[in-house]
Amino acid sequence: MKIEILGTGCPKCKKLAELTEEAVNELGVSAEIFKVTDIHKIIDYGVMVTPALVIDGDVKVAGKIPSKVEIINWIEEINI
């Protein structure tokens, strides 16, 4: 599973990255987490407001930090 955190490096993006790592660790799934800070790549996803979370190429949320529960749910959905 490929997880990407889109953001130019502000505190919100870092928070999202932290929460995502925690979620992944709690679930024990194997996932690679990448931080995408290049603006051009971020827009290529159609995302205009960071932070954003992308799982396997799908934009799950953009513009706000989701709760860890929501992140866990998204990861589990993919694993089914």
Next chain:
Amino acid sequence: MKQKNKFLFIIIVFTFFYFMPFSSSKILNALMESLLMAQDYARQHVLLCLIPAFFIAGAIANFISQENVIKYFGAGANKFLSYTVASVSGTILAVCSCTVLPLFAGIYKRGAGIGPATAFLYSGPAINVLAIILTARVLGFELGLARAIGAIIFSVIIGLSMHFIFIEDEKKKNLNANKNLTIGKVEQEDRPLWQTTFYFAIMIGILIFANWGKDESIKIWQIIYNFKWFITGILLIILSWIVIKWFKKEERIQWVKSSWGFAIQILPLLLGGVLVAGFLLGRPGSEALIPKIWIENLVGGNSLWSNLFASVVGALMYFATLTEIPILQGLLGEGMGKGPALALLLAGPALSLPNMLVIRSIMGTKKTLVFIFLVVVMATFSGMLFGNFF
């Protein structure tokens, strides 16, 4: 921290303490000014202005649907609306300064195009809610209002200018544009608009009444001043009632968390800005390290040169959120004219050397230079206009 960096840090700190002429009265005076300025801020602005402002910013970040605003930036959106929304939406969208650049890039590449994109790029950082509130509070209501109005009007002018100057490029670009812009699935609880409006009105009311100033010349003003705490108290009670009755627990927690997030992010920077401004420029009425005469010569009065100089310096310098305010306070206290002050406020937040480089990577060198040129010209012009009347 790496060992090499720790070593460097020790060398720097040691050299600083070894060589700084602390017994020089000038330095001592500058240090005192720095501390006194920080105390002024703590006593006058933190409790009644910054704290409510952080809560308002937190509320904006959480309870105003960004999606609803962003739909005005699509390629298919009504152009008139795109510009209008671009110029004011900075209050809603730019609450976190890092959102401005990606959003600008998105609007430019896939949305309504260079016009609304540059309008937003200019006004977004300039019209940041916290900045306007603190500007009005510290530098005076006229300057705060002028900053807000200047940002809005000139963002539209700049946007339209960019659009027409580069109209050929724009026509070629529309092949890739999305009619609608996706920002992923954003879950939004629908709250009736009147509730949200009322909630914000109460918070703004608290901010206004808690800061109501004394003015003995106007009767009604003075009456309100005498009752200001009573009114503020009532508004606070209404706010608590609203927050308990209309908001779910999770929303309340999110609101407080966001507000706290802003406080944590901004207060250290503001403290740094105040200490530096105090050390170099001193509080209004006192002099610190930089001689008053330098400031007066460079940016005093309201000449074309002063305004231009202020604009250019503002454009190049990087100001962390809100730090432009103590710096300007120091400059004004040392003889900077009000016109050049406005020029700096308008050119400062939108541009800085690092951020020009990012803009260039999105728009290209030519367009970036034209944008910078337009910003400096508009800022100089509005500075001169403002300086003339105030």
